[in-house]
Amino acid sequence: xxxxxxxxxxxxxxxxxxxxxxxxxxxxxxxxxxxxxxxxxxxxxxxxxxxxxxxxxxxxxxxxxxxxxxxxxxxxxxxxxxxxxxxxxxxxxxxxxxxxxxxxxxxxxxxxxxxxxxxxxxxxxxxxxxxxxxxxxxxxxxxxxxxxxxxxxxxxxxxxxxxxxxxxxxxxxxxxxxxxxxxxxxxxxxxxxxxxxxxxxxxxxxxxxxxxxxxxxxxxxxxxxxxxxxxxxxxxxxxxxxxxxxxxxxxxxxxxxxxxxxxxxxxxxxxxxxxxxxxxxxxxxxxxxxxxxxxxxxxxxxxxxxxxxxxxxxxxxxxxxxxxxxxxxxxxxxxxxxxxxxxxxxxxxxxxxxxxxxxxxxxxxxxxxxxxxxxxxxxxxxxxxxxxxxxxxxxxxxxxxxxxxxxxxxxxxxxxxxxxxxxxxxxxxxxxxxxxxxxxxxxxxxxxxxxxxxxxxxxxxxxxxxxxxxxxxxxxxxxxxxxxxxxxxxxxxxxxxxxxxxxxxxxxxxxxxxxxxxxxxxxxxxxxxxxxxxxxxxxxxxxxxxxxxxxxxxxxxxxxxxxxxxxxxxxxxxxxxxxxxxxxxxxxxxxxxxxxxxxxxxxxxxxxxxxxxxxxxxxxxxxxxxxxxxxxxxxxxxxxxxxxxxxxxxxxxxxxxxxxxxxxxxxxxxxxxxxxxxxxxxxxxxxxxxxxxxxxxxxxxxxxxxxxxxxxxxxxxxxxxxxxxxxxxxxxxxxxxxxxxxxxxxxxxxxxxxxxxxxxxxxxxxxxxxxxxx
Numbered sequence: 088x089x090x091x092x093x094x095x096x097x098x099x100x101x102x103x104x105x106x107x108x109x110x111x112x113x114x115x116x117x118x119x120x121x122x123x124x125x126x127x128x129x130x131x132x133x134x135x136x137x138x139x140x141x142x143x144x145x146x147x148x149x150x151x152x153x154x155x156x157x158x159x160x161x162x163x164x165x166x167x168x169x170x171x172x173x174x175x176x177x178x179x180x181x182x183x184x185x186x187x188x189x190x191x192x193x194x195x196x197x198x199x200x201x202x203x204x205x206x207x208x209x210x211x212x213x214x215x216x217x218x219x220x221x222x223x224x225x226x227x228x229x230x231x232x233x234x235x236x237x238x239x240x241x242x243x244x245x246x247x248x249x250x251x252x253x254x255x256x257x258x259x260x261x262x263x264x265x266x267x268x269x270x271x272x273x274x275x276x277x278x279x280x281x282x283x284x285x286x287x288x289x290x291x292x293x294x295x296x297x298x299x300x301x302x303x304x305x306x307x308x309x310x311x312x313x314x315x316x317x318x319x320x321x322x323x324x325x326x327x328x329x330x331x332x333x334x335x336x337x338x339x340x341x342x343x344x345x346x347x348x349x350x351x352x353x354x355x356x357x358x359x360x361x362x363x364x365x366x367x368x369x370x371x372x373x374x375x376x377x378x379x380x381x382x383x384x385x386x387x388x389x390x391x392x393x394x395x396x397x398x399x400x401x402x403x404x405x406x407x408x409x410x411x412x413x414x415x416x417x418x419x420x421x422x423x424x425x426x427x428x429x430x431x432x433x434x435x436x437x438x439x440x441x442x443x444x445x446x447x448x449x450x451x452x453x454x455x456x457x458x459x460x461x462x463x464x465x466x467x468x469x470x471x472x473x474x475x476x477x478x479x480x481x482x483x484x485x486x487x488x489x490x491x492x493x494x495x496x497x498x499x500x501x502x503x504x505x506x507x508x509x510x511x512x513x514x515x516x517x518x519x520x521x522x523x524x525x526x527x528x529x530x531x532x533x534x535x536x537x538x539x540x541x542x543x544x545x546x547x548x549x550x551x552x553x554x555x556x557x558x559x560x561x562x563x564x565x566x567x568x569x570x571x572x573x574x575x576x577x578x579x580x581x582x583x584x585x586x587x588x589x590x591x592x593x594x595x596x597x598x599x600x601x602x603x604x605x606x607x608x609x610x611x612x613x614x615x616x617x618x619x620x621x622x623x624x625x626x627x628x629x630x631x632x633x634x635x636x637x638x639x640x641x642x643x644x645x646x647x648x649x650x651x652x653x654x655x656x657x658x659x660x661x662x663x664x665x666x667x668x669x670x671x672x673x674x675x676x677x678x679x680x681x682x683x684x685x686x687x688x689x690x691x692x693x694x695x696x697x698x699x700x701x702x703x704x705x706x707x708x709x710x711x712x713x714x715x716x717x718x719x720x721x722x723x724x725x726x727x728x729x730x731x732x733x734x735x736x737x738x739x740x741x742x743x744x745x746x747x748x749x750x751x752x753x754x755x756x757x758x759x760x761x762x763x764x765x766x767x768x769x770x771x772x773x774x775x776x777x778x779x780x781x782x783x784x785x786x787x788x789x790x791x792x793x794x795x796x797x798x799x800x801x802x803x804x805x806x807x808x809x810x811x812x813x814x815x816x817x818x819x820x821x822x823x824x825x826x827x828x829x830x831x832x833x834x835x836x837x838x839x840x841x842x843x844x845x846x847x848x849x850x851x852x853x854x855x856x857x858x859x860x861x
Contacts, residue, residue, distance in 0.1 A: 125170030125199075130163050130191055132252035138162040146173025146200065157260030158184040160208075161248060165192040167214070171223050174201040183208050184349065185230075185262065187240060190214035191252045195274065203227030207300070209352070211263065213237060215250050217274035218309070220297060220317065224280040229300040231324070231351045233339075236274040236309040237266035241336070262350070266308055266337045273310025273331060273363070278317035278371075296372075299324055302344045302382050304351040308337050311363040312392075314371040314400075323377040325386025325412070327354045332393060333361035345381055356391045362419050365392035367400040377406035377437075387412025387440055394421045395446070404432045404440050411440045413467070418446035427454040434464045439496075441467040447474040447503075457486040458496050465489075466496035466524070477502035477530075480509040487524060488517040495553060497524035506530035506559070508540045508569075516544040516553050523553035523589060533561040534595070536569040536604075543572040544589050551575070552589035552618070563595040563624075565604035565633075573618050574609040588618035588637075588651060598624045598657070600633035600668070608637045608651050617651030617672075617680060627657040629668035629692070629702070636671035637680050650680035650706075650714060660684060662692040662702040670704045672714050679706040679714030687720060 127148055129138040136154035143149055146169075154161040160183045167190050169175045177186050186208050190196055195217030202225070204210050209230035212218065215238040226232055238250045240263045246256040247267065280296035296318030299305045305321050309330040319326045331337060338355030356362065367373070367390075377385045387404050395418040404412040411434045416422060422444055424430070432439040439458045449471060458466040466487045471477060477500060479485075487496045495518040500506065506528065508514075516524050526542050528534070534557065536542070544553035552573045557563060565571075573589030588608040600606070608618030617637045629635070637651030650672045662668040670692065672680030682704055692702040694716045706714030821831050 125168050125173060125197075127164055127168065127175055128166040128192075130165040130252055132163045132191065133161070133255060136161075136255075138164060140164075146170040148173070148175050149205075150175065150177045153179075153186075154255045155180065155183065156255065156257060158182060159259060159263075160186045161255045161259070162186065162188040163252065164188060164190055166190065166194055167196045167212070168194075169198045169200040169202050169224070171199040171221065173199075174203065174227075176203045176205050176227070177208075177210065178205045179208050181206075185209040185211065187211045187248055187263070188213065189248065189250045190216070191250060192216070195219060197221065198224045201225045201227050204230065207349070209233070209303075209349075211235070211240065213240060213248075213250055213266075215270060215274060218276045220276075220278045220280045222279045222316075223282055224278075224297065225282075225295075226297045226299060226305075229303070230349065231304040231306070232297075232299050233266075233304075233306045233308070233352060234276055235266050235307075236276060236330070237268050237337070238270055238273075239267040241265040241267055262341045262352070263339050265339055268310070268331045268336065269334050270310075271334070275311035275313060275363075276307050276309035276330070277313045277315065278307070278319065279315055280317045294318055294372075295320065298322075301379065302348040302351065302386070304353060304386060306352060306354050308354060309363065312365045314365075314367045314373070316369040316371055318372045318374065320372075320374040320376070321386060322375075323379060323382040323385045323406075323409070323412075324351065324375065325353060325389065326373050326375055327386075327389040328365055328373075329354055329356060329389075329391035330363040330365075331361055332363040335360050342384070345383060347381060351386070353386075354389070354391070362391055362393040364394045364396070365390055367397040367402075370399055370401075371397075372401045372403070374401070374403045375405075375412045376403075377409040377411060380409045380437075382409060385410060385412035385440070387414060389413075389415045389417075391417045393419050395423070397424045397427055399426050399428075401428055402430045406434045406437045406439075408436050410434060410438045410464075411467075413440035414442045416444050420447060422446035422449045424450065424454045425452045427451075427456075430454065430456045431458070432467050433457075433459045433461075435461045436463055438465045438493075439467045441496075442469045444471045445473075448476050449473040450478045451480070451483045452478075453481045453483060455484045455486075457484070457488070459488050460490065460493050462491045463493055464491070465494045465521070468496040468524070469498045471500045473502045473506075475503050476505045476507075478507045478509070479512045480507065481512070482510065483512045485514040486517075487515070489521060492520055494518070494521035495524035497553070498526045500528045502530045502532075502534075504530075504532040506532075506534045508534075508536045508542075510538045511540060513541045514543065515541075518544075518546040518552060523551050525553045525589075526555045528557045530559040530561070532559065534559040534563045536563070536565045536571075538567040538569070540567075540569045541572065543570070543574070545573070546575050546587075551587040554589045554618075555591045557593050559595040561595065562597040562599070563593060564599045564601070565606075566599075566601045568603045568605075570605045570607065572605070572607045572609070574607070590619045590621065590651075592621040592623075594621075594623045596625050598622065598627045599630070600628070600635070601630040603632040603634075605634045605636070607634070610639050610649075610651070617649060617674075619651050620653045622653075622655045622657065624657050626659045627655060627661070628659075629662040629666075629670075631663075631666050631668070633668045634671065636669070636673075638671060639674040639677050649677040650674040650708070652680045652714075653682045654685075655683070656685040658686065659688045659690070660686045660692070661688075661690040664691045664693075664702050666702060667700050668692065668702045669698065671698070672706045673698075674708040674711055674714075676710045677708065678712045679708040681714045682706055682716045683719070684717065685719040689718065689721060 127140050129140050131137050133154050139152040141149045160179050196214045197219050199221035207229040211233040213235050215236050218234050240248045242259045243264045245258040298320045301322040303324040305326045307328050312328045340353045340355050341350045343350050373388050411432045439460050460466050485498050489495050495516050498514050542555050544555050546552040552575050555571050555573050571591050573591050575588045588610040610617045617639050620637050637653050639650045653672050672682050694704040698705050821829050
């Protein structure tokens, strides 16, 4: 007998199937819908000039039509997405130089495939809802690219191209002049584009991301920009990032590159603009490389942000046979760089560009910033300007190196309130045969150099080393084996070398060198000249093996380098005698340098003919002529600590009155008091200070019985009849009791010994003798 399924069970099963079918329809609808979003969709806001989207194959599309105004072509799309593995290309007519595309819908643009332009035209993409470049996103554009979340583009006084679906004015024929932000919170731009190099990419890139044509610009301006593992690059062009967090505008300035290249846009921010945040993290990279010597003005890298944060990132501007670009990182609040493997400009047979950091507060931690030129070329200059605080720590390296013929750049640091260089941070300038650059560090407040940090300018050829200048309006503290150095090093057997050491200058209100810190200039080449050390301040203190030196250290007699000079101008110069802190201007074969001290007080450190384990001032030369030591304006001279004794001893007993005499008795009786002035004993001579061997009587002790700070004086009344005075007993000496107090006594005990003084007054008076000592 065939069994039938209960109706309720059949109904339940059908409901389950219906639910599964509904879920499947929703899923496939979502997938198909997402794929539908992966294609561009035009709107009809331009009427007969509306954009036309044409499918080429699969997820590949072309966009035709648009409203042409002079050399500008305007497109208006409801959506612009590019699916992974797909492409969208704009196809302009001949003569179009710049394509401006607006997105009028309410979705951000998701670019996960290739976005490009047929022919050599610039592309400006405007979507106020945001722009995302996925990991596989690419640009195939011979001209420049501008991605922005502004809601309008200005054309000088001709009008604007708005993100709203409006007509395009007929007068918009010039280059766009500004990006207008009229929203309260503009949307961000996110870049994750990073993929292995293809055959079309330059061979020196292992990975590529978004890239524009040669000598062109790649500009991103949004309500914040995030470069998360992505790569932005150009070939001799400019990569610039920024945007606004509040309504305002970002300028577009068009720069003529050369006869063979078209003009390219550059971003310009006004000083009072409300900048947006920028983050470059997770191995994000910005790279510009110049391979064509016809590019005379490479674009470089520029970022402007409210808070610029970079973690595990790289910023590279390089060249071969041409000049490299510049790098500029600017923040209106804070610039925070951590674990940056390279912020660098490098050139081979060309000049490296400048690097500039500017913000109120700047922190560099474990960050490598360097310039390098090879074969021939000049290195750029690093400028770091902090309006308030500047902190460099954790093995941060700032380095400029010239490996061939060329001049070294400079490293210039400025802090408005506080500057800290800590934990193995180093600044190095290395010059070959060219002119030197300098290291200049200034703080408007205090400055600290700590934990084996180093500021060094060196030369390895016939050129001179640069100067190292450190200044602060407050104090400078050097601790933990930190060092300021300008030196000339080379192979001492190589003939014809004459490189000189540079100068080191330290200037502050108060200066402390502690824990084997050093200020040095060293020359180690034949016929070289040691540099000078100049120290200026109110006080200079050397502690724990610290050292100021300007030496000539060559060991062979190949010309005899001369030691440099040391000039110190400070109200007080002090060291601890036993801590072996030295001032040294010595030499080996040449002439020792000179030490010139201008001070009011010199403590703990003295001139010696040769170094010792004490704190010394030395100017000796092992095989040559010793230098000189000059001390100016000295008020406290440590060599004059003793008083010269007279040839004939003075009998002090003849200088002391043994009694008060008649006059003394009369005075004592009339004043009813006896006063011993001073605190015991007589000096060696009347004009000298009291000697240390004198017995010091304590001042009145408030804790003693009978003492009162407010004790009234005895009233003075001429008409009052005073009782007859009791005759005074003349004191015969003094004794010190068990409490250390000195008392005058009428009769001297035998135990008083050599401490007895035989001064006394005539007897008389009502009080006991002991009650009158003061």
